[in-house]
Amino acid sequence: MTARHLGSITRGTTNPNRLRRVDNWIAATLGGVLRRAPDPLVVDLGYGASPITAIELHARLGVPVVGLEIDPARVAAAQPFATDTLRFRRGGFELAGLRPTLVRAFNVLRQYDEADVPAAWAAMTATGALLVEGTCDELGRLASWVLVSPAGPQTLTLAGRLASLDTPSTLAERLPKALIHHNVPGERIHALFTALDEGWRAAAPLSVFGPRQRWRRTVESAKAAGWPILDRPSRWRLGEVTLRYSSVAP
Incomplete structure (x- = not known):
């Protein structure tokens, strides 16, 4: 860490379209928050060795975006892609003094210790910003993220490419780092996956109608079992499910 920029340089690997699932969720779920903000600003924290994820986020949301990286070489390499509404600056969890409406931090905290997560969440939401923090695989086919407000984590979303799930x-x-080490018997996140897997097996006959129908029945069964699922079937058909974070918190 440095006195000015909070964080460490991470591996920085990225790919085009890797974050499409979370970007589309942000647009659909938090678009109203951005539209109501008098001066909306989104920060893409830790965009990596290539600025492509910040460029795509800017295109998908249609609001000003600032990509922040703690590595000055990555910031310099991104400058040719800057515009009036897409900028790149050096910064970490302190957000370089910005006061964004929303922060997206993907595949960043996965490279930290779990003990570092609460402080990072608190730093990124200290000015009132909402934070979407999560992890995905290299091609963006498997992903999960937590929506964090200044009051703490609010929801967990799981999202995947159903055709290959x-x-x-x-x-x-x-x-996300806050949960990945707790997927063991006796923990609530493990109980959630157990319930989803049981529903998936029970819904196997629906496979003839496609994976979306099987996934929808899986989510319906989890909801019927008492899991606090918040989103609607229109999101389930995309391979998503969102529920209260408190139901899976360690």
Whole structure:
């Protein structure tokens, strides 16, 4: 860490379209928050060796975006892609003094210790910003993220490419750092994946109608079992499910 910029340089690997699932969720779920903000600003924290994820986020949301990286070489390499509404600056969890409406931090905290997560969440939401923090695989086919407000974590979303999903528990490979080490018997996140896997197996006959129908029945069964699922079938058909974070918190 440095006195000015909070964080460490991470591996920085990225790919085009890797964050499409979370970007589309942000647009659909938090678009109203951005539209109501008098001066909306989104920060893409830790965009990596290539600025492509910040460029795509800017295109998908249609609001000003600032990409922040703690590595000055990455900031310099991104400058040719800057515009009036897409900028790149050096910064870490302190957000370089910015006061954004929303922060997206993906595949960043996965490279930290779990003990570092609460302080990082608190730093990124200290000015009132909402934070979407999560992890995905290299191609963006498996992903999960937590929506964090200044009051703490609010929701967990699991998202995957249904056509290639073996079982819902496959998504556990990409849980955020706050949860990934708790996917063991006796923990609530493990109980969630157990319920989803049971529903997935029970819904196997629906596979003839496609994976979306099987996933929808899986989510319906989890909701019927008492899991506090918050989103609607229109999101489930995309391979998503969102529920209260408190139901899976360690």
